[in-house]
Amino acid sequence: MSFLSYMINGISLGSVYAIIALGYTMVYGIAKMLNFAHGDVIMVGGYAALTMLLNANASPLAAVLVSIVVCTVLGITIEAVAYRPLRAAASPLAVLITAIGVSYLLQNVVLLIFGSNPKNFQSVIPVPDLKLAGGALMITGETIVTIISCIVIMTVLTLFINRTRTGQAMQAVSEDKGAAQLMGINVNQTIALTFAIGSGLAAVAGVLLCSSYPSLSPYTGSMPGIKAFVAAVFGGIGSIPGAMIGGILLGVIEILAKAYISSQLADAIVFAVLIVVLLVKPTGLLGKQIQEKV
Amino acid sequence: MAMLEAKNLHVYYGVIQALKGISFEVNQGEVIALIGANGAGKTTTLHTLTGLLPAKQGHIIFEGKDITKVPAHKIVKMGIAHVPEGRRVFSQLSVYENLMMGAFTRKDKGEIAESLANVYKRFPRLEERKTQRAGTLSGGEQQMLAMGRALMSRPRIILMDEPSMGLSPIFVNEIFDIIKEVSESGTTVLLVEQNAKKALAIADRAYVLETGEISLEGRAEELLHNEAVQKAYLGE
Numbered sequence: 099m100s101f102l103s104y105m106i107n108g109i110s111l112g113s114v115y116a117i118i119a120l121g122y123t124m125v126y127g128i129a130k131m132l133n134f135a136h137g138d139v140i141m142v143g144g145y146a147a148l149t150m151l152l153n154a155n156a157s158p159l160a161a162v163l164v165s166i167v168v169c170t171v172l173g174i175t176i177e178a179v180a181y182r183p184l185r186a187a188a189s190p191l192a193v194l195i196t197a198i199g200v201s202y203l204l205q206n207v208v209l210l211i212f213g214s215n216p217k218n219f220q221s222v223i224p225v226p227d228l229k230l231a232g233g234a235l236m237i238t239g240e241t242i243v244t245i246i247s248c249i250v251i252m253t254v255l256t257l258f259i260n261r262t263r264t265g266q267a268m269q270a271v272s273e274d275k276g277a278a279q280l281m282g283i284n285v286n287q288t289i290a291l292t293f294a295i296g297s298g299l300a301a302v303a304g305v306l307l308c309s310s311y312p313s314l315s316p317y318t319g320s321m322p323g324i325k326a327f328v329a330a331v332f333g334g335i336g337s338i339p340g341a342m343i344g345g346i347l348l349g350v351i352e353i354l355a356k357a358y359i360s361s362q363l364a365d366a367i368v369f370a371v372l373i374v375v376l377l378v379k380p381t382g383l384l385g386k387q388i389q390e391k392v
Numbered sequence: 393m394a395m396l397e398a399k400n401l402h403v404y405y406g407v408i409q410a411l412k413g414i415s416f417e418v419n420q421g422e423v424i425a426l427i428g429a430n431g432a433g434k435t436t437t438l439h440t441l442t443g444l445l446p447a448k449q450g451h452i453i454f455e456g457k458d459i460t461k462v463p464a465h466k467i468v469k470m471g472i473a474h475v476p477e478g479r480r481v482f483s484q485l486s487v488y489e490n491l492m493m494g495a496f497t498r499k500d501k502g503e504i505a506e507s508l509a510n511v512y513k514r515f516p517r518l519e520e521r522k523t524q525r526a527g528t529l530s531g532g533e534q535q536m537l538a539m540g541r542a543l544m545s546r547p548r549i550i551l552m553d554e555p556s557m558g559l560s561p562i563f564v565n566e567i568f569d570i571i572k573e574v575s576e577s578g579t580t581v582l583l584v585e586q587n588a589k590k591a592l593a594i595a596d597r598a599y600v601l602e603t604g605e606i607s608l609e610g611r612a613e614e615l616l617h618n619e620a621v622q623k624a625y626l627g628e
C-alpha cells in the first residue's frame with residue numbers, strides 16, 4: 099500500500115511540475131528564450147492568493163482567480179518591459195541574463211513587501227480526503243484537485259493549440275516568425291499571449307503547491323521553478339505533451355527516491371536521471387529533431 | 393499610376409548596404425520579373441516591400457498609400473502576398489492548416505471556403521494531401537503549398553521569390569504555368585527568378601539587379617535579346 103501512496107504523491111507533485119513546465123516550454127517554443135523568472139511568478143501567485151485570503155477575506159475561488167489575474171498581468175508586463183526590447187537586437191545571452199535579473203527583482207520586491215519570514219499558507223482546497231482500502235490508503239483532497247487540474251489544463255491547452263486559429267498561429271510563430279508575419283499574424287501579440295497563458299498557469303501551480311506544502315517565502319518559487327525547467331527539458335523542451343510526461347516522471351522519481359533511497363539525495367538523483375536521459379536522447383523524451391534550414 | 397512603386401530604396405544589414413537606391417514600378421495586371429545573380433539583392437527587395445526589413449531611405453507606395461513604415465503583419469491585409477524564398481511552409485501544420493493560415497486575416501467563412509476550393513482546383517495534389525503534414529511534402533509540392541497559401545489571402549499582387557528553385561524540370565514547367573494562370577486570373581505578379589529565360593518568357597517587363605542597383609530595365613522580350621543579359625543570365 100505504501101508504494102501506491104508514494105506513486106500517488108509523486109504524480110501529484112509531478113502534476114504541479116507539469117503545470118509549471120508548460121509555461122517554460124510554451125515560452126521557449128514560441129519566443130525561443132528561457133524565462134528563468136517563471137518560477138518566481140509562482141511565488142507571486144502564492145502571495146497574491148494569501149493576501150486575498152487573509153487581508154480581504156476572500157473566498158478560496160476568488161483568491162485563486164485574483165492570483166491568476168495578478169500573474170497574467172505580471173507575465174505580460176515582464177515580457178513587454180524586459181524581454182521585448184531585447185528581442186530583435188540582443189544576443190540570447192543578454193535575454194537570459196535579463197531573465198535572471200527579473201527573477202531576483204521579483205524575489206526582492208516580495209521580500210521588501212512581505213518580509214523574509216515564511217508565511218503559513220492555508221489550503222484553499224475544500225475537497226475532503228479520500229480513504230480507500232479501509233483507511234490503509236489515504237488520498238488528500240489537495241492531491242485529487244491537483245491531479246484533476248493538471249489533466250484539465252493539459253486537455254484544454256492541447257485543444258486550444260491544435261484546434262483554434264489562435265493556437266495554430268502560435269505554432270506558426272514558433273516555427274517561423276517571418277513567414278507568420280507574412281500571413282498577417284502579429285508576432286508580438288502572440289508572444290504576449292504565450293506569456294499570459296504561462297503566467298496564469300504559474301498562478302494555478304503556485305496555489306496548488308502552497309496548498310500541499312503550506313509554507314510560503316520569497317524563495318518558494320526557485321526550486322519548483324528549476325525542477326519544472328528540468329521537467330520541460332526532460333520531456334523535450336517546446337513540446338506540450340513532453341512537459342506533462344517530464345513533469346510527472348520527475349515528481350514520481352523525486353518522491354520514490356525520497357522514500358526508498360534518501361531524502362537528502364533525492365534532488366541529486368532527479369538531476370542524475372536528467373543527465374542520463376539527455377545523454378541518450380539529447381532532445382528529451384518527446385523532443386523534436388532540431389530542424390536544419392535548407 | 394503604378395500599383396506598386398519602390399522609390400530610391402536603401403537597405404542595410406548592419407553596416408553592409410544591400411540595396412543602393414533602387415526604384416521600380418509594377419502596374420496593375422503586369423507580370424514583372426526581377427532577375428539577378430546570387431547576392432544581387434532580390435530577396436532583400438521583396439523583404440523590404442513586405443516590411444520584414446526596414447528601408448533606411450526611400451519609399452514604397454502601394455495603391456497610392458505610403459506603406460514604407462507599415463509593419464509586416466499588416467501588409468497582407470492590404471492586398472500584398474509574398475511567397476518567400478525557400479517556401480517556408482509551416483512544416484508541423486497540415487496542408488489544410490497551412491492554407492488556412494494564408495487566410496488568417498480574413499473573416500468571412502463562406503468566402504474562405506470558396507478560395508480554398510479554388511486553390512484545390514488549381515493544385516489537386518494539395519487536396520489529395522490535405523491532412524498530411526507540410527514537412528512531409530516534396531519540394532515541388534511545398535512550393536505549390538506556399539503559392540496556394542499566398543493565394544488564400546486573395547491578394548491583388550503576389551510577390552514570388554525563386555519559385556522554381558531546386559525543382560525538377562517537370563515541376564519547373566508546372567510552376568511557370570501556374571504563375572501564368574494566376575496572372576491571367578487578374579492578379580498582378582512580381583517574380584524574382586534566377587531562371588531568367590523562363591521568367592522573361594512570361595513577364596511583360598523586367599528589371600535586372602546587380603549588387604544592389606538596377607542595371608537594366610525594359611520590356612521582357614527586349615531583355616531576352618539584349619546581349620549583356622544573354623551573356624550574364626541566359627548562358628548564351
Ligand SMILES: Nc1ncnc2c1ncn2[C@@H]1O[C@H](COP(=O)(O)OP(=O)(O)OP(=O)(O)O)[C@@H](O)[C@H]1O
Nearest residue numbers: 405408410428429430431432433434435436437586
Ligand atoms: N541576414 C543577412 N545579414 C547580412 N547580410 C545579408 C543578409 N542577408 C543577405 N545579406 C547580403 O545582402 C546581399 C543581398 O542578399 P539577397 O539575399 O537579397 O540576394 P539575392 O539576390 O536574393 O540572392 P539569391 O539569388 O542567392 O537568393 C548579399 O550580399 C548578402 O550577402
Ligand SMILES: [Mg+2]
Nearest residue numbers: 434435436477
Ligand atoms: Mg534570394
